[in-house]
Amino acid sequence: MKNTKEKILIAASKLFLAGGLSALSVRAIARESNLSTIGIYKYFQGKQGILDALYIEGFERLLDALDVPINIHDPKGNIIAAAKGYIKTAFDYQGHYRLIFGEHVAEYVPSAEAKKVSEKAFMHTTKIIAGILPNDSTFEQKQQASLQIWSLIHGYIGLKQHAIADEIEPNLWEGLILAAVRLHLDALEQHSHT
């Protein structure tokens, strides 16, 4: 027995997965859920709330992907496994990924709750990356290393959706990203032990 809020969110998720943001008008959501648009305002405070729910939904998927089993003898393998999951999720849930990292279409401003999930992801990646750094590394050093790897992956994902991506075979991207990540991890490891 689904209540109205759930019905609306299920309808929104379905539309979003199938057609991205442009499929997500309040009337489309209303039609898909066999309700009128008013519930969107009552339960989600408007369309921003719908986008927020989808943002959080997408980020939680990313977090799940980052939640790899930790093998303390193979820190690099942990990072690579997390990267693989992240990349796969980003590609499988493009709409969500774009919502999270796109430039806030239609003036969507993430809520405090949405930001909290972001911070959680950064903490998590920082922890995983710490595995290749010396034990006495500062939190800031760990954070910077994490940001470097994250930027590298995120940059590739962003460029994959760009016009220049036409010049590279679609099935090659994961391999290319992981190669670049491995190279950078080597460099980070080497650099931090000198």
Next chain:
Amino acid sequence: MKNTKEKILIAASKLFLAGGLSALSVRAIARESNLSTIGIYKYFQGKQGILDALYIEGFERLLDALDVPINIHDPKGNIIAAAKGYIKTAFDYQGHYRLIFGEHVAEYVPSAEAKKVSEKAFMHTTKIIAGILPNDSTFEQKQQASLQIWSLIHGYIGLKQHAIADEIEPNLWEGLILAAVRLHLDALEQHSHT
């Protein structure tokens, strides 16, 4: 004596620089240029054409930034100089950068002409990066190296606009990006000479 097309483009650029995409309705452009909206359709085939012109405008600024003087004795310096220019332009022209690399808001699809400018940039970065690779590197190897550096920078720029960016001082970003780029260049150089 500006003709109608120029008037419209000047008005659009002004609005875009000041207020980004949300400031760029066809009626706002009409008001700013003291014309009606019809010229947008006659001269630009609609709003897509306006976005295209701004996309090309932004990309040409990026290209200019990449057009650094080449010192053949300091290939890394060349790359760093180009990276600095790219980063500065991306930060100074955020709206344009978002338009180029954002997920095509309002169903904006770049024209063939816009894509051509993108390819030009990729060729240019590939040429600059070649400076640190062995002379017998294949074009593909050069392209991959270029994509790695571009992804790293692009990723940082993208994450700067994200919620997690709140955790890092705004004026530190350029330094962080350049440090990561240097590290990766070192790694590329070392890796390609083994």
Next chain:
DNA sequence: ATTTAAAATATAACACTGTTATATTTTGTC
């Protein structure tokens, strides 16, 4: 069970969007 009030929901209306249709003005040619 009935009545009343509160809550939920539907529908209508608003101001905005990009676009096309129609009307009007301007420009160019003879």
Next chain:
DNA sequence: GACAAAATATAACAGTGTTATATTTTAAAT
């Protein structure tokens, strides 16, 4: 000056997110 073509203004259309108003449903009180 008359006429035609081109340019431009204005009106209208179907869509957007949102709020206002109307209606229905649910819950509480008697």
